[in-house]
Each structure stands twice: as C-alpha cells, then as structure tokens.
Amino acid sequence: MAWTRVFLLGAVLVLSSFCLAAGQITHPSEVTALRAIRRKLSDPKKRLNNWKSKDPCASNWTGVICSMNPNDGYLHVQELRLLNFSLNGKLAPELGLLSYMTILDFMWNNISGSIPREIGDITSLNLLLLNGNQISGSLPEELGNLTNLNRFQVDLNNISGPLPKSFGNLTSCQHFLLDNNNLLGYLPPELSQMPNLKILQLDNNNFGGTEIPESYGNMSKLLKLSLRNCNLQGSIPNLSGIPNLLYLDLSHNQLTGSIPSNRLSNNITTIRLSNNMLSGSIPSSFSGLPHLERLSLENNLLNGSISSAIWENVTFAANATLTLDFQNNSFSDISGSFVPPSNVTIKLNGNPLCTNANALNIVQFCGTANGEDEAPGSPDNSNITCPSQSCPLNDHFEYVPGSPVSCCCAAPLGVGFLLRSPSISEFPPYTDQFKAYITSNLGLVPYQLCIDSLIWQKGQRLRLRMYLKFFPQYNNQSNTFNTREIQRIIDLIATFTIPVDDIFGPYDLLNFTLVGPYSDGISKGVIAGIVLGGLSFATVIVLVIAVVFRKKQPRHGRKDSKQQPFSKTAVIIEGVKGFSFGEMEIATENFSEANQIGQGGYGKVYKGILADGTVVAIKRAQHGSLQGEREFFTEIGLLSRLHHRNLVSLVGYCDEEQEQMLVYEFMPNGSLHSLLSARSRGTLTFVTRLHIALCSAKGVLYLHTEAYPPIIHRDIKANNILLDSKLNAKVSDFGISRLVPVTDGEEVATAHVSTVVRGTPGYLDPEYFCTHKLTEKSDVYSLGIVFLELLTGMQPISHGRNIVREVTAACQSGAMFSIIDQNMGPFPSDCVKKFMTLALRCSQDLMKDRPSMLEVVRELENISSMLRQAGHSRSESNTSGSGISGMGTSAVYPGRNSYVSGFPGSDLVSGVIPTIRPR
Structure with missing residues (x-):
C-alpha cells in the first residue's frame, strides 16, 4: 500500500486543529509547563517522544491542540487530549499554567497520585475528563473555581476524602460524575447550588452514614440523581420539586422511613429504591406514571397491598416494558384486577402473599428470582431471508437490516460505544430514538445504523456498552464507504461533536473496527493511528508511519522519470504556463514545511515565488488524487477559460515526474x-x-x-x-x-x-x-x-x-x-x-x-x-x-x-x- 494512502487515512481531517503558522511560537510559560507534565508521565508506548522538540504547538506535540491569542500574539494550549495512552506517573502542578485550556482529557490511563490544586487556576476549562485512572488523594477545594466547567468526569478512580463545599460554585456544570471512588464524609448541601446540573452521579462511594440533603429536591434542571451504594442513612427527601427528573437511584443504602407520597416527574423512567430499610406502603403517586420502565422496591420492609393501578391507565408505547420488582418485602395483599398486560413483569417472591399464591391466582409472579434482567444482546439482529452466497460474509459484508432495498449487501464500519449515564433502564423502547439521534448528528439516515449488541456493564448498571455498525447509503454503484466518509464519521464521533442527549447522556468512544474492504492490508498499528487521529492527537504518529512506509516503498519510478522530456504530450493552453518540476522545487524551497499554507482533499498547498518574482499558490496533488493525463489537461483547459475578478485565477500547471500541480494567483489575506x-x-x-x-x-x-x-x-x-x-x-x-448540462438547440437540458x-x-x-x-x-x-x-x-x-x-x-x-x-x-x-x-x-x-x-x-x-x-x-x-x-x-x-x-x-x-x- 502506498505511503500516501496511510497518511490520508490517519489524518482524519484534524490537521486544521494544529497551529502551523510560520513565525508563531508557544507562550514560554506553557512550553515550560508541558515539559514538566512530560517529565511526570511515563509512556510505555513511547508516543510522547515528540514532546522533546522545542515548540509544542508549532511542532505538533501529540495531543496538544493550540490556538493563537490576538492580545499577546502567542500560541496557547487550548486542548490537551491524551486519552487511552497507557500513561503512568502523576499529573504535574504545572498544568495550572495552561490558563487558556478548555479541554483536559486524560481518560483511560494508569495515572496515579492526586489531582493538583493548580488545575483550579484554569478558569477557562470546559471539560475535565480524568475517569478510568488510579488517581488517589482528596479533591482540592480550588477545583470549585472552574466556573466555566461543563463536565466534571473523574469517576472510576481511587479518590478519597470529602466532597469540597466549593463545588457548589460550579455554576456551568451539567454533568458531575464521581462514582466508583472512595469518597468519605457527607453529601454537601452546597451541590444543590449548581444551577445547571443535569446529572449528579456519586454511586459506590462511602459517605459515612449521612443523610441526603433536603435541598437536593430543589435542583430544577436535574435529570438524573444516582446515589447507589453510598452508605446513606435517614429518610428520602421530597424530590417532587425536580420537574424533569428521569432517573432516580437511591438503592443499596440504609435509608429508613416511608417513601414520600409526593408525585415525581411524569417523565421519570426509573425508580430504584431497593436494598434499603424502607417501611410503609407503596405510595399512590407511583401509579399511572406514563414513561416508567422500572420500579425496584425489593429487599425493604414495605407492607400493605399492591395495587394494579400502577400499570393501569398507562398507554404503553411500542416496545415499551414495565418491570415491577417487589421481592422480599412484607406485602400481604393485592388490590384491583391483577391481570397485567404481557409487557408488564411483576416479581413478588419473598412476600407473605405468595404463601396464598393459588388462591390469589398469582403463582406466575412468585417464582424464584434471577436478579436483574440483562439488556438484549443484539436488538437489530432481525431474521433476514436472503441468499448467503450473494453477500460474502468472509469479506465482512453483511445484509443491511433496515435497508429500504431488500437484501442490500454492504460493508459496515464498526464502532465501540459507551453510554456513560443514560437516564433509562430498558433500551429497546428507545432504539429508534437513539438511531435518529446518532445518525442525524452524523449526517446519515437511521437505516444506516445497526445496533449489533448492547449490555449493561456488570456492577455499573449506569453504563450501557454498545457495538454499532454504520452502513453506507444504498446506491447502485458502491456498497462501501469511501475514505473521505470514513474519516468524516470517525472525526465527528471521536471529537465529541455529537451533542449530549438528555435521555442517553454523555458518551465515550471505545474503538473503531476497520476490517474487510476498509482494512486494505493496514496493520493494527496503523488502525490505531487512524483512531487516535480522529481523536485529534495522532497526526505525528501517522506522519512517522508515513515516512517509514515511504522509505520502504519504491519511488514509483520517479528517478527514471527525471530523464523523460518535460511535456509528455504537446499541449498548449492559452493563458496558462507549463512549469517543470524543478521550477516548482525552486519556487517552494523544495516544498519546505515553512512554505506550506494549507492542505485539502487534493493535496498540500505551498506558497511559491517564481523566477520572475511572482508570488503564487501551488497545489500539489497527493498520489491518491492523481488523474489521468487526459483528465488533468481537460480540467486545466476548463479552468483556463474561467476569467472573473471574483474567481482565483489559474497561472499554470506542472505535469512531470508523476506529479500534478496547479499554480494559482496568491491571495495574501488567506481564506x-x-x-x-x-x-x-x-x-x-x-x-x-x-x-x-x-x-x-x-x-x-x-x-x-x-x-x-x-x-x-x-x-x-x-x-x-x-x-x-x-x-x-x-x-x-x-x-x-x-x-x-446545456441545451444544443434541439433538446431540453435536465x-x-x-x-x-x-x-x-x-x-x-x-x-x-x-x-x-x-x-x-x-x-x-x-x-x-x-x-x-x-x-x-x-x-x-x-x-x-x-x-x-x-x-x-x-x-x-x-x-x-x-x-x-x-x-x-x-x-x-x-x-x-x-x-x-x-x-x-x-x-x-x-x-x-x-x-x-x-x-x-x-x-x-x-x-x-x-x-x-x-x-x-x-x-x-x-x-x-x-x-x-x-x-x-x-x-x-x-x-x-x-x-x-x-x-x-x-x-x-x-x-x-x-x-x-x-x-
């Protein structure tokens, strides 16, 4: 495979994110900071070797995305993305010097030590993503200074100590995820002062037997409150003042007293109050909730009767289900017509009423429990009756499940996807909504997405792991994505361009799968490079790979071609000059990086100075963009006829040494x-x-x-x-x-x-x-x-x-x-x-x-x-x-x-x- 093919696949449309402008340098304090950060980190895969170069922004340090500040003329670090790098070591206090940074992303590494308090100095920070590491110690109070922070995502670590009161100052925060740590102390009432909070997720911590603050019932924008297994005591506060609450999980605590009788939001999908010490009866406010999917009250001290009003008067949407788990309580009676529809599942085992199951005609609800139901493994695997020989499965082609054309065979692009905190308990009713949400943001149509498998992660019921397959849109000419479309999809997913949905919550990218027609002999290392490139930090890696391939690959006869005459065909185009390859080399100083002013799908663009002093822009086609000689001169002939003061003029061309270049007038003020x-x-x-x-x-x-x-x-x-x-x-x-098309006087053009x-x-x-x-x-x-x-x-x-x-x-x-x-x-x-x-x-x-x-x-x-x-x-x-x-x-x-x-x-x-x- 040609080295340019590798480069094209790895770039993933992110070169514009890096600061390449000649003459611009990174602010000295940020250079010092990044070098200190590098010294604190251990990189077993040696992917940060380029951090040893002089200027982090101008030299494209891996994972460092920059922008220029017009006030001081320096390049400043805007994003630091080093997720899934297998990094060890600690976070350096010098991070606080990156005062213009908006995204700090170290997800899924092995970083240890504590969070430096200096991070609280980065008041421009919008995303703080440190989940999936080994970070320990307590949370610094200074993090409360991050008033522009939208997502605080530090779950799945070993953080201990209390939650700082200062976090109530995070006025812009919408997603606050600190679950699966070792937090101690109490739940600060100050968290209710976060006016824009949508997700509060603190599961699997140890808050020392403290109560849930009453003020948590006043968080007007909250969609999800998840405090599972936090060693909480006391009673459940009145949460009826949260108008759009979708998901409530207070299970596996030591909560006592009765369940509040106030009605929760009509939008609620999930109520999990199991494994507590709650007493009293089921409140009538739990009846007739139109979107309820799961009501889990098992393993409590509840008594009284169970009413069929819970599911009656509810119009179930297509594929909607309702699970009512009342096991291991003290319910002794039922009321109403206890003949639920088929989409309602009731679990009554372990209650006194089951001793009289035959008389009450509820035997089917008193069976042995098997724990919580798992999500279906492959909701889109519908039975397709098509001839197997027409779709070569061994080449990773498949029939498209939802295609409007029967037996449509195509090659999918696989994506590992993780919903970090969905506000639902059952996914099938939301399948179509999820497909529309993803595809609309990717510029696709719903049938192009197939959900191949999904499963709730064990021990972390908050997270839904999915494997998605994207199929090319049906047409008569191709059943595969082209390279450009693959790059576009990867870039949109990997750079978190898809907005967060209230139902499905924030997401994580797990992997991309490029097999079959998309692998094209690419090694796993190069595929990894493509994924990292989509995440905006693998450009340097891909360039290194490209250089290696270029050295190993034959030069396509370029040395021999130098002996060829300049013009392979006698082509004279009025107003357009033919240039030799040597003239182009001289004009661009051997195509130096300092003269590169842009890059597009056609290839790189260089600023050049011709022998007569004319400044021009030279578009040099990469090998994947080369045309046949006839097509190339046809295009030049067309462009040569276009003359208008508001069109960029074509000056000349070069077609030599298996190179194709177009020479345009230079536009000094850029784009x-x-x-x-x-x-x-x-x-x-x-x-x-x-x-x-x-x-x-x-x-x-x-x-x-x-x-x-x-x-x-x-x-x-x-x-x-x-x-x-x-x-x-x-x-x-x-x-x-x-x-x-134009008319010829006899026919009407389309x-x-x-x-x-x-x-x-x-x-x-x-x-x-x-x-x-x-x-x-x-x-x-x-x-x-x-x-x-x-x-x-x-x-x-x-x-x-x-x-x-x-x-x-x-x-x-x-x-x-x-x-x-x-x-x-x-x-x-x-x-x-x-x-x-x-x-x-x-x-x-x-x-x-x-x-x-x-x-x-x-x-x-x-x-x-x-x-x-x-x-x-x-x-x-x-x-x-x-x-x-x-x-x-x-x-x-x-x-x-x-x-x-x-x-x-x-x-x-x-x-x-x-x-x-x-x-």
Whole structure:
C-alpha cells in the first residue's frame, strides 16, 4: 500500500486543529509547563517522544491542540487530549499554567497520585475528563473555581476524602460524575447550588452514614440523581420539586422511613429504591406514571397491598416494558384486577402473599428470582431471508437490516460505544430514538445504523456498552464507504461533536473496527493511528508511519522519470504556463514545511515565488488524487477559460515526474475562514463583510451563468473563499465541481445533475444530500451558510449546534441582534436585518424556497446601495491596512438587546439607517 494512502487515512481531517503558522511560537510559560507534565508521565508506548522538540504547538506535540491569542500574539494550549495512552506517573502542578485550556482529557490511563490544586487556576476549562485512572488523594477545594466547567468526569478512580463545599460554585456544570471512588464524609448541601446540573452521579462511594440533603429536591434542571451504594442513612427527601427528573437511584443504602407520597416527574423512567430499610406502603403517586420502565422496591420492609393501578391507565408505547420488582418485602395483599398486560413483569417472591399464591391466582409472579434482567444482546439482529452466497460474509459484508432495498449487501464500519449515564433502564423502547439521534448528528439516515449488541456493564448498571455498525447509503454503484466518509464519521464521533442527549447522556468512544474492504492490508498499528487521529492527537504518529512506509516503498519510478522530456504530450493552453518540476522545487524551497499554507482533499498547498518574482499558490496533488493525463489537461483547459475578478485565477500547471500541480494567483489575506477566526475577526466591519459576500456571490453567479458550460461549484465554504490584499473575495477550488448540462438547440437540458453526494458537512445542501440531485440552488444553500458565518462569527457546526437552527430560533424569538458577531462593531440595523433575511432564504431546506444566484446578487447590491445612501462606504484608500473604513461618527447606538419585530423584514425601507452595537 502506498505511503500516501496511510497518511490520508490517519489524518482524519484534524490537521486544521494544529497551529502551523510560520513565525508563531508557544507562550514560554506553557512550553515550560508541558515539559514538566512530560517529565511526570511515563509512556510505555513511547508516543510522547515528540514532546522533546522545542515548540509544542508549532511542532505538533501529540495531543496538544493550540490556538493563537490576538492580545499577546502567542500560541496557547487550548486542548490537551491524551486519552487511552497507557500513561503512568502523576499529573504535574504545572498544568495550572495552561490558563487558556478548555479541554483536559486524560481518560483511560494508569495515572496515579492526586489531582493538583493548580488545575483550579484554569478558569477557562470546559471539560475535565480524568475517569478510568488510579488517581488517589482528596479533591482540592480550588477545583470549585472552574466556573466555566461543563463536565466534571473523574469517576472510576481511587479518590478519597470529602466532597469540597466549593463545588457548589460550579455554576456551568451539567454533568458531575464521581462514582466508583472512595469518597468519605457527607453529601454537601452546597451541590444543590449548581444551577445547571443535569446529572449528579456519586454511586459506590462511602459517605459515612449521612443523610441526603433536603435541598437536593430543589435542583430544577436535574435529570438524573444516582446515589447507589453510598452508605446513606435517614429518610428520602421530597424530590417532587425536580420537574424533569428521569432517573432516580437511591438503592443499596440504609435509608429508613416511608417513601414520600409526593408525585415525581411524569417523565421519570426509573425508580430504584431497593436494598434499603424502607417501611410503609407503596405510595399512590407511583401509579399511572406514563414513561416508567422500572420500579425496584425489593429487599425493604414495605407492607400493605399492591395495587394494579400502577400499570393501569398507562398507554404503553411500542416496545415499551414495565418491570415491577417487589421481592422480599412484607406485602400481604393485592388490590384491583391483577391481570397485567404481557409487557408488564411483576416479581413478588419473598412476600407473605405468595404463601396464598393459588388462591390469589398469582403463582406466575412468585417464582424464584434471577436478579436483574440483562439488556438484549443484539436488538437489530432481525431474521433476514436472503441468499448467503450473494453477500460474502468472509469479506465482512453483511445484509443491511433496515435497508429500504431488500437484501442490500454492504460493508459496515464498526464502532465501540459507551453510554456513560443514560437516564433509562430498558433500551429497546428507545432504539429508534437513539438511531435518529446518532445518525442525524452524523449526517446519515437511521437505516444506516445497526445496533449489533448492547449490555449493561456488570456492577455499573449506569453504563450501557454498545457495538454499532454504520452502513453506507444504498446506491447502485458502491456498497462501501469511501475514505473521505470514513474519516468524516470517525472525526465527528471521536471529537465529541455529537451533542449530549438528555435521555442517553454523555458518551465515550471505545474503538473503531476497520476490517474487510476498509482494512486494505493496514496493520493494527496503523488502525490505531487512524483512531487516535480522529481523536485529534495522532497526526505525528501517522506522519512517522508515513515516512517509514515511504522509505520502504519504491519511488514509483520517479528517478527514471527525471530523464523523460518535460511535456509528455504537446499541449498548449492559452493563458496558462507549463512549469517543470524543478521550477516548482525552486519556487517552494523544495516544498519546505515553512512554505506550506494549507492542505485539502487534493493535496498540500505551498506558497511559491517564481523566477520572475511572482508570488503564487501551488497545489500539489497527493498520489491518491492523481488523474489521468487526459483528465488533468481537460480540467486545466476548463479552468483556463474561467476569467472573473471574483474567481482565483489559474497561472499554470506542472505535469512531470508523476506529479500534478496547479499554480494559482496568491491571495495574501488567506481564506475567509481564517479571517473570521479569533485572531483577526476584530478587523471586519459590517461594510467589509457585506463586500466579501457580494464578491463571493458574483463569482458563483459567473460560474452558473457565464461559464461555458455552466459550472456548479459543489463545495462552497469559508475555506474556499480567498481574500486579496484589499479584502476582495475570490472563489477558489473547483476540484469537485460539476458541469451543468446545456441545451444544443434541439433538446431540453435536465434541471439537475445526478451525482454521488460530495461536499463539506455544515455547508451541504440537505435536499441534495437526500436526493443526490445537484442543482445551482445547492450552491445557493452553501453560500447562505457563509453569509450566516459572516453575520454571526459562528461555525456551521460546532459542538452539535447547527448555525441555521441557532440563527432561525434567535430571529423567530425577536433576538436576532443578540447573535450578531460581537467583533463586528457598530452596524446599520436595517441593512443587517435585510442581509440576515437573505441568508436564511438561501439556507432553506427545500430548493424551491431558495432564491437564484442572480436574485442573491441583486439583493446584496440593494443593501450596498442603502449603505452608500446613508454615508457608509468602504474606502479603497483604507484597504492597505485592515481593509476597513469606519462607520462614521454620527452612528446611533441603541441597546444591545434590541428586539426585532416583523422578521423577515419585508417592511424595510431605505433612508436613514440606525446603527447598533452587537452584544
């Protein structure tokens, strides 16, 4: 296998997470900190050897993800991800010097020692993930300073001592998981002061016989309260004030008294109060709970009668079940019609009423108990009656269980998945909901996901281990995922892009399985590299592997090819120059890393200086992207005919020594994506952003209406809109563009191109994704997403948040101005409102609801005209620096939270344009 194939599989779309910019260095104190962290750790697999290099960010230290702070010009560590590295040693106090870090992830290692109190200095921290180690000692009070912390996940360790009161200050925390430790002392009432807490999970600790604070019943956002086996005493507090409680587990404690009669949330799925010393009767408030799956009251001192009202008047959803475990109590009677439906399981063994089972006609409920039921092993293994010889199982192909096409055979991608804290007890009723949740966030459809197996982990009933299989979408041409799609799925899962669901809770990635057509002879070590790359920290490993493979593999005859004449075919393309490989080497200083300015699916992009001093951008195809010679020159011929001030111009090409390169004009201000990043976004006023939008739209309009044949770009995104020295936008990268059929005077062209879906998640037209019908309106959708980025500064997809949904919700609630990019400065409100209306029209789900590109350009020109009439212009004389002119001194500044009525703004009129500041 070619070394480039290994590199492509391992990269997993995460190179953009690393700081490669020339001339930028890591802050000195953070360099010192990371070296101290490395000295404290022992790495048996030697995967941290590159931490010995000089600059952690610029040198891509494994697991170190950086970003630049515009205030001091330094690169700062933003994420430290070293999960599942088999690391030994201790956590260094110098971690506290990484003051810009948002994610600290050391899950599933063998780290020992205590948690340094200095971690409490990292007030920017959003995720603290230390579960699955051997950490001991007590929890430092200073961790209560982490007011931005969303997830506190330090379960499955050996932590002792009390829970600090200061944890009540974790005002942003939603998931607080400290189960399976050795915590002592008492349950602090202060934990109820965490206003956003959704999961409080402290199982299997020892709180010394203390009581559950009454204030825990006031946690208004709590979904799950799990205090199983914590040596708790006293009575159960009134928990009826928790409006959305889904899961309650107070089992295996020493709780006494009666069960509170107050009714719990109607949403509750699970009530586990077993193995306590509770007395009294079953409260009537447990009757008729519509979503209840399990009521576990076994092994208590309860008495009285059992009422059939518990399951009566409940309409069970499809596949829903209800388990009532009342074993080993003192129940002596039953009331009501004790003939439950088939989906209700009742366990009465060990109660006095079972001595009279025949008379009461309850013999079937008094059998010997077998403990808690295990979840089914393979809920999706339905009986498929298809010919076995048509689907080569030995090559890891399988019939797709839910395929809309019968006997559809395809190769699945396997994923080990762990639900850390689901708020349910039985999974089958939620199978379809889970599939929709996962696939919708991965850009797939539900039938592409098969749940091959699942099991509740023994001794840790909170966790549900699953093995998922993802199948490629059915088409007539391929029954496997392509490399790009594998990379995309791996990246989304491994980087925790899937948002946390209230029902299923936070998840952990366990492994990926790349076998059959996906293994392609890849060794286990390389597969491991792919997984780690998806987790954003294996790029260096993959590069090392790639270098080794490159040394071992033959050079594809490159030495011999140097003796070939430059032009293998007599090709003369007007306006485009042919360059030799040697000229490209000289221009890029032998393709040095210092000159690399980008990378995409086509290959790497280098800045080069030609012999005449012209600065260019050179796109060098990697071997997996090489075309046939005829196809390559056909593409060059097409590109050479495209001339527009808002398209990046092709200067030349190189086709020599089994290399293919395209030489473009150099755009000194880089991509729009970079310009919208934190380091430079403050330079972009609304006037400049509108100008960029108009330039981009004009470039796309040229492709649709003036190019011959017309071209659909198919991958419009902020990274493919480049900016010259005056911040004029030019559309680039037609690597996956498609030609639109044209009429010849006798036939009518089709309105769309049927094609395999390609594009970038977040920018991809949803109707095109579903139908595979590509039209010009697909480009309109993608450009609409770019417009929303320009207005809000948000990314199309970030942490499960979709920009279209977020903006639509804000606009419909009258809070449009609250989501405008705060770095924009003062802006004219009516113009912004018109621009937002246009952006949302472009990003409608249905093609018929979107404007044409011509309408887009005309509307942007109208908004620009409004700006000029109001005296807001983009001065060309001021573009040499920031490229921005001021909004003027007569601007009006209404309040930041101005309410926007009448959206989408059909009543807007030109004239005096009020100006407001974003939040």
